[in-house]
Amino acid sequence: MQFLNGSNSGAGAGSNRTDHSDLAGGGGEARREEGDLRRRCAVARGSWCGAYLRQELVSYREVPRGSKECPSNCSGWGNCNHDSGRCECPAGRAGTACEQEVKRPCTNRYRHPHEVNLNHSVGHIGPDKHDLDIKAPGWIASRCSGYCIDHLALCTCGRDSKYRHIPPPEGSPPWTPPVQWGRPMTDGCMIGVDKDGGHIDWGRPHIKDADMYGPDGWCNKDHSVPHQCGCVWDGNGWPCDGSKPYEAYCPNQCTGHGDCHMGWCRCHPGWYGTDCSRKKAGMELDEGHLQRPWIKRTVQVPPASLRTPPLPTRPRPLIYIYDLTEYTTKFLQLRLGADACMWRRFTLENNSFLLSMTYSVEAYLHETLLQSEHRTFDPDEADFFYVPVYVTCYMWPILGWADGPWWYAPLAHTRTMHVSNMLGEVHAHISSTYPWWNRKGGRDHIWLMAPDEGACYMPSVIYNASIILTHWGRMDLNHKSNTAYLQDKYDMDMPSEFKDWPGMDWQQRARGHPCYDPNKDLVIPAFKSLDHFRDSPLLGGSPLVRDLLCYFRGDIGQARFTQYSRGLRQKLFRLWQKNDWATKHKIYIGNGEMVHGSYSEHLLRSRFCLVLPGDGWSPRAEDAILHGCIPVVIMDNVHAVFESILDWDSFSIRIREDDAALEALPQLLLSVTPERIAKMQRNLARVWHRFAYTTGPVMAAHLQRISAEAPAATPSSEAARAAATLTARDTPFRPLPSFPVADDAFHTILQWLYHRINETRA
DSSP: OOTOOOOOHHHHHHOOOOOOOOOOOOHHHHHHHHHHHHHTTBBBBBBBHHHHHHHHEEEEOOOOOOOOOOOGGGGTTTEEEEETTEEEOOOOSSSSTOEEEEOOOOOOOOOTTTTOOOOOOOOOOOSSBBSOOOSSSOTTOOOOEEETTTTTTTEEOOTTOTTTOOOOOOTTTTTTTOSSSSOOOGGGEEEEEOSOOOTTTHHHHEHHHHHHHHHHHTTTTTOOOSOOOOSSSTBBBBBSSSSSOOOOOOGGGGGEEEEETTTEEETTEESSTTTOOOOEEEEEEOOOOTTHHHHHOOOOGGGGSHHHSSSSSSSSEEEEEOOGGGGHHHHHHHHHHSSTSSSSEOOOTSSSEEOTTTTHHHHHHHHHHHHHHTBBTTTTOOOOEEEOHHHHOOOOOOOOTOOOOOOOSOOOHHHHHHHHHHHHHHHHHHHHOOOOOHHHHTTTEEEOSSSTTTTTTHHHHHTTTTTEEEEEOOOOOOOOOOOOOOOTTOOOOOGGTTTTTTTTHHHHOOOOSSSSOOOOOOOOOOOGGGGGGGGGGGGGGGOOOOOOOEEEOOOOTTTSSSTTGGHHHHHHHHHHHHHHHHHHOOOEOOOOOSSOSSSSHHHHEEEEEEOOOSSSOOOOOHHHTTTEEEEEEEOOTEEEEEEEEEOGGTTTTEBOHHHHHHHHHHHHTTSHHHHHHHHHHHHHHHGGGGGGGOOOOOOOOOOOOOEEEGGGOSSSSSHHHHTTTTTTTTOOOOOOOOOOEEEEEEHHHHHHHHHHHHHTTT
């Protein structure tokens, strides 16, 4: 096995806990508790797990409540943050009192290089909010064949159609809803043939004017519309004109003390904060909307928000969360598409369902921290400060949809520049507005970087000081971008014609640091919907015979630049094809068109699963582990999920990237003895729950539903059904009586953070 690498783990840091048991008792009870601790901390590297579980709980302090007033009551548009006395403005408003209108009009172009002093977005609509000249060239995704709601760049039906947008009367007070929202017109519904048969070069060639505005068109017909455009934005139910709203997503649904507007909480009087969880000093607490059934099922009021905490003590770490609506919930308003950036949504009946968006850990982690008993409103007692910025939500679908928002040059094809500059702006804001960054030089600040190449291009002033949570554990210092998605190359040559724009020195300000440092950062799991692995024994499914030697299904780089996946997926696919590994060894490597069947079932039937990079990180380790498949990691100098704090050597195999090792893959895997496989599987079964996020009321309800449905679930293939008779002697992957939520991915992060407290005080 000369091609197998040894340990790739760096120095582990962190410490945590998941249960608040008192382990200081004596006799048999103490021994049982110590045994439980050893079981829960199995496969942990270092002391982080035990330290958290043994910690002495701290008492709740009286919660400080702000009393500062805001200028002009934020003009009736924004929320007054009574801690800072600053207005937090929704999309379409700006200024110290939210007194300024900010337009984001539908457009056919971005600002030109010479328009460096033009401080507003350019549009291509007239006073009637319709396109100035549909024959004029130029396509940007927001360009509109109807009425443009110009603070969102949202296109709806227009002209004199039945389902056109009708704005509120002129002079209406803030937040007056439109007379009619109107049906949305998405990019796929842009008219390509006008009513006279003329060609519109920026529209869809198959969409005729009559498809939208004829008697049977989307903008006029009630039902059975031949060409539909969808309801698009969150909370917009059929007939998609805004007349049948349902609950839209907001963080913790505004804790029942605000109204959700496309992701942004408009707080009730006296309530404030991103999630409206705080009440102004001197005002009585009230119940708000908490008795609405769908709110009650979704909201978890943070104990710090209650008049009397439910328990006298709580565990550390205590985490203060910055209110940064400009970079979080305002982005949710601008995302337009209901699923984008989300981990959960509501149905038309206001029941919750889970989504599988790739980067949704941003919204999930933020919301779960907002709900957590670890949250504190008192920065003086905080162990850590969480800095929420929805980086990937901005990267898609907001960036480039219209002419802004930018950070700062209007270059849609340099996404990394905007992210790096935006993070620099956030750092400048928190370090100049509040005292807490400077108090410890940012060492106790936590940032999440979920893009493909993680924190590789973070400003050094942030990266070198703070704790970074990331999916991409690349450790080399002198790194270059490896993405095949050219808009994300952080070492690209910048166009010289924009040299006079601010922020063009972003690459210089991001140099000199690795993408990840195992001594201070943590590689965390990607968010996976419970439905993604619902057939796994981890969620009550039946274990299957593992009759497949090795498995990988996904993008194999056939239409990609050669640097995609460091060339690994491409090489392994060619070797698989050339050497007929499927017939000879039951190894399967290909995309969904080549490898048919249930992805989840294939993972459950595989002994080994390949963990390969993509444009950067890829959630293949999570897919493998949540299905009990031994990960085979092939990515040199890159940590996998939790590799700095879990003993990955005990449940995985690591193979070098060189060609000889790849060619020898079947022989390497076949040389692993049954005894070693069994041992790795036992270790995997001790730790696989740490790779799933299950914390929060919505997750609890879905766990309960899946558990109730599990006995009725049957494998889809006849072979798998026949294999579903394994005994405990055959496999360690037996259905659990209940999911160990107290040691899930979210709590594992908290446990590790507890261990870091003293290091941030140095």
